[in-house]
Amino acid sequence: MAERTHISIRNLNVYYGGLQVLKNISLDIPDRKITAIIGPSGCGKTTLLKSLNRLLDTVDGVRVDGKILVDGEDIYGPKVEVTAVRKKMGLLSQKPQVLPMSIFDNVAYGPKLHGVRDKARLDFIVRNHLAEAGLWDEVKDRLHHPASRLSVGQQQRLCLARGLAVGPEIILGDEPTSALDPQSSQHVERKLVELKSDYTVVVVTHILRQARRIADYVVFLYLGELVEHGPAEEIFSNPKNPRTRAYMTGEIS
Amino acid sequence: MKLETSPARLRHRRIVEASARVLMIGSTALVIGSLLAIIGVIVWKSLPVLNLDMITRTPKGGYYLGKEGGILNAIIGSLYLGVGATALALVFSLPIVLYLNLYTKKKSRIAGLTRFAFDVLWGIPSIVYGAFGFVLMMAVGLRASLLAGIITVALLELPIMSRAIDEVMVLVPRELTDASSALGATRLETALKVVVRQCMPGILTAILIAFGRGIGDAASVLFTAGFTDRIPTSLLQPAATLPLAIFFQLGTPFPEVQQRAYASAAVLTLLILLISLASRLLIKRFTKHVIK
Numbered sequence: 400m401a402e403r404t405h406i407s408i409r410n411l412n413v414y415y416g417g418l419q420v421l422k423n424i425s426l427d428i429p430d431r432k433i434t435a436i437i438g439p440s441g442c443g444k445t446t447l448l449k450s451l452n453r454l455l456d457t458v459d460g461v462r463v464d465g466k467i468l469v470d471g472e473d474i475y476g477p478k479v480e481v482t483a484v485r486k487k488m489g490l491l492s493q494k495p496q497v498l499p500m501s502i503f504d505n506v507a508y509g510p511k512l513h514g515v516r517d518k519a520r521l522d523f524i525v526r527n528h529l530a531e532a533g534l535w536d537e538v539k540d541r542l543h544h545p546a547s548r549l550s551v552g553q554q555q556r557l558c559l560a561r562g563l564a565v566g567p568e569i570i571l572g573d574e575p576t577s578a579l580d581p582q583s584s585q586h587v588e589r590k591l592v593e594l595k596s597d598y599t600v601v602v603v604t605h606i607l608r609q610a611r612r613i614a615d616y617v618v619f620l621y622l623g624e625l626v627e628h629g630p631a632e633e634i635f636s637n638p639k640n641p642r643t644r645a646y647m648t649g650e651i652s
Numbered sequence: 653m654k655l656e657t658s659p660a661r662l663r664h665r666r667i668v669e670a671s672a673r674v675l676m677i678g679s680t681a682l683v684i685g686s687l688l689a690i691i692g693v694i695v696w697k698s699l700p701v702l703n704l705d706m707i708t709r710t711p712k713g714g715y716y717l718g719k720e721g722g723i724l725n726a727i728i729g730s731l732y733l734g735v736g737a738t739a740l741a742l743v744f745s746l747p748i749v750l751y752l753n754l755y756t757k758k759k760s761r762i763a764g765l766t767r768f769a770f771d772v773l774w775g776i777p778s779i780v781y782g783a784f785g786f787v788l789m790m791a792v793g794l795r796a797s798l799l800a801g802i803i804t805v806a807l808l809e810l811p812i813m814s815r816a817i818d819e820v821m822v823l824v825p826r827e828l829t830d831a832s833s834a835l836g837a838t839r840l841e842t843a844l845k846v847v848v849r850q851c852m853p854g855i856l857t858a859i860l861i862a863f864g865r866g867i868g869d870a871a872s873v874l875f876t877a878g879f880t881d882r883i884p885t886s887l888l889q890p891a892a893t894l895p896l897a898i899f900f901q902l903g904t905p906f907p908e909v910q911q912r913a914y915a916s917a918a919v920l921t922l923l924i925l926l927i928s929l930a931s932r933l934l935i936k937r938f939t940k941h942v943i944k
């Protein structure tokens with residue numbers, strides 16, 4: 400593989416109290432590809448994803464050890480500014496969570512936090528990223544309406560625009576289509592595929608067909624262990640581990 | 653095996669259902685009835701003496717003997733006191749509640765202890781706050797004044813307001829604060845820009861409840877704010893309040909002055925009603941963006 404590694408996970412262990420939910424994970428996530436994390440529910444997919452932007456820090460009783468290098472820098476290092484780590488990554492959650500403000504302010508929220516004050520520049524950013532998320536045409540006439548009045552599918556794309564507006568390098572998706580209707584899901588999936596030319600995308604999914612459709616690289620977790628990972632076509636056509644094969648055929652779920 | 657309900661059992665259950673319903677409707681009627689009765693009595697008793705003088709003039713000499721004047725001193729005093737104390741209580745309660753909800757762990761000892769303390773403080777009678785305020789005044793050499801009254805009433809309102817805000821803030825979904833953090837917001841930015849906005853209707857309601865409690869309380873201001881016929885022009889002057897005006901007027905032996913107590917009560921009730929209505933409108937405006 401000639402591709403560049405964007406995120407390197409080294410010996411990552413995560414504990415919730417006394418319970419170990421991720422066991423010694425080491426993994427390289429390629430730059431500008433879609434990496435899908437698959438596995439049965441409760442296997443640690445979301446935990447792995449949230450360890451990448453350090454959202455795990457906000458959960459009580461969590462202990463993380465190991466290293467995660469983004470662009471060669473350990474994001475769990477002692478001198479790291481956690482807000483800077485998070486700014487590098489946009490997050491799409493299971494259920495789209497818009498902020499209690501207007502559509503415009505949802506997108507402008509991040510840039511404002513990071514110091515953009517100029518009105519014209521904010522207008523430009525908002526417009527640009529709403530367009531990038533494929534939402535501009537639907538909302539351009541009601542930018543100052545409450546974001547909560549959008550449909551769930553539109554809300555998820557708004558969350559995407561909001562994440563893109565802080566200028567991340569990485570997009571994280573935690574089952575980003577699970578709350579959406581089939582059409583909106585397709586829309587979001589297509590967006591992710593488009594975005595991989597500019598961003599590294601990491602998506603947790605429990606839908607195998609979705610992983611098949613969009614993933615370039617697949618990571619299979621089972622009971623907190625990294626069972627197998629590799630290029631999507633290899634994993635899907637010729638899984639080496641019997642547990643991966645069992646999961647693909649639906650024997651374990 | 654087939655399960656049969658016997659006719660006797662069926663009848664019994666129907667009777668229980670019917671009597672429970674009668675009880676529920678009865679209690680509701682009783683409560684609404686007493687509210688109407690209170691308002692009715694106040695209005696009926698105050699109508700003969702309620703006039704423009706009453707609410708636009710301060711008491712003349714001998715007002716409490718039945719001479720001329722009004723209760724403007726108490727209206728203004730109560731408004732000053734209510735607004736001041738509520739503002740002061742908010743300045744402390746919002747940071748406390750934000751701290752409890754966003755900065756401490758779910759099972760934090762300090763958070764649990766603080767909530768327990770508020771529950772206890774909520775139950776303390778207001779005369780005790782009055783006495784405490786009085787001791788505090790003595791200690792710092794403050795005389796009965798608007799300032800002392802504001803501080804004492806703020807103490808009284810603090811647990812009420814904090815618990816009321818806390819109740820809505822614990823309902824803020826974790827995903828919402830996570831969404832803000834994920835964009836690189838600090839905890840404080842998330843607190844002020846997202847959580848406060850999301851809780852705005854609850855915060856306004858809490859402010860209103862606390863204000864109503866504060867402006868209507870007599871015992872806490874008895875020793876601390878004092879009473880005067882004049883409208884205070886500085887924080888260090890004593891201030892009259894409507895509850896105490898009612899108390900003093902009812903305490904006179906003159907029926908016409910006693911009637912004025914009902915008029916004062918009507919004014920106080922109306923004031924609270926107006927503020928409730930105004931805040932309803934405010935809440936409508938502020939809920940526009942709230943995520944359901």
